[in-house]
Amino acid sequence: MNIVVCVKYVPDATADRKFEDDNTVDRVGVDGLLSELDEYAVEQALQFREKREGEEITVTALTVGPEKAVDAVRKALQMGADSGVHVVDDAIAGSDYIATSLVLAKAVEKIKADAGADLVVCGMASTDASGSVVPAMLAERLGLPQVTLASVVESQGDQVRIKRDNEGSTEVIGATLPIVLSVTDQSGEARYPSFKGIMAAKKKGLETWSLSDLGVDAGEVGLSVAWSQVEDTTARPPRTAGEIVTDEDGSGATALVDFLASKKFI
Numbered sequence: 001m002n003i004v005v006c007v008k009y010v011p012d013a014t015a016d017r018k019f020e021d022d023n024t025v026d027r028v029g030v031d032g033l034l035s036e037l038d039e040y041a042v043e044q045a046l047q048f049r050e051k052r053e054g055e056e057i058t059v060t061a062l063t064v065g066p067e068k069a070v071d072a073v074r075k076a077l078q079m080g081a082d083s084g085v086h087v088v089d090d091a092i093a094g095s096d097y098i099a100t101s102l103v104l105a106k107a108v109e110k111i112k113a114d115a116g117a118d119l120v121v122c123g124m125a126s127t128d129a130s131g132s133v134v135p136a137m138l139a140e141r142l143g144l145p146q147v148t149l150a151s152v153v154e155s156q157g158d159q160v161r162i163k164r165d166n167e168g169s170t171e172v173i174g175a176t177l178p179i180v181l182s183v184t185d186q187s188g189e190a191r192y193p194s195f196k197g198i199m200a201a202k203k204k205g206l207e208t209w210s211l212s213d214l215g216v217d218a219g220e221v222g223l224s225v226a227w228s229q230v231e232d233t234t235a236r237p238p239r240t241a242g243e244i245v246t247d248e249d250g251s252g253a254t255a256l257v258d259f260l261a262s263k264k265f266i
Ligand SMILES: Cc1cc2nc3c(=O)[nH]c(=O)nc-3n(C[C@H](O)[C@H](O)[C@H](O)COP(=O)(O)OP(=O)(O)OC[C@H]3O[C@@H](n4cnc5c(N)ncnc54)[C@H](O)[C@@H]3O)c2cc1C
Pocket: 006, 007, 008, 009, 019, 023, 024, 025, 035, 037, 038, 041, 062, 063, 064, 065, 094, 095, 096, 097, 098, 100, 104, 121, 122, 123, 124, 125, 126, 128, 129, 130, 131, 132, 133, 134, 135, 226, 227, 228, 229, 230
């Protein structure tokens, strides 16, 4: 069995983030990292493998992104994935969900042709664009059932059962492999790479593919064919000092209520 885990390289939220002139995110000139929410996807892929002792299961980490996006794959390898694939091509810059899911699907199909792909695991959303739609699009393109937003993942044989938490209820959903699965940040703490894992990752296979390796035409991806466009962006205003309500004459509670009401919190 082969598990493909989709890992996105995103700008570091704690560092300075910038937009390009065309309102896309600057993904090249800023510090980036494996999207924290995709660490949960890697964790679930690794747990899936570990719970099936005796079965031959490989975990392949896949990213689509600029040169530096290879770091997302490296982190997944350090956590325990067996091999990695980085799809990089200048034409991909500025791609929307539709184009991103196309490239990911073609890469999964290529992995599948070589090694199989019984399970594709994604995060619940990226931490930059937060679309939460790529897993569903990927499932549609691959013709696989989508089992999304899992807070609990259980499996036996070719059966997978997940719990999806909603407001006030929990759904239990079952599906038969192969599937596309996405997992939430409630699915289990992601492990830190150990020193041994970091050293071992250096020797693991990491392939770099271009659009032509996937048979994707450059005209099918990129900003010029995006179905939606970010027209304008405004930097968030700097944080202002908080307001302190003092209660020197017993009017504190009223002042607090007035403040909350003025902000429409109550
Ligand atoms: C400022 C800004 C400008 C943008 N401009 C445009 C625009 O003009 N037009 C437009 O249509 N879109 C635009 N986008 C959206 C951008 O193209 C998305 O980042 C991209 O389409 C993927 O969507 P997502 O990150 O929301 O994925 P989600 O659906 O939130 O991702 C869910 C999961 O899918 C997987 N995944 C997603 N992307 C990748 C990847 N690259 N590699 C590997 N796995 C992945 C991961 O497992 C991830 O957890 C913009 C985004 C930003 C932040």
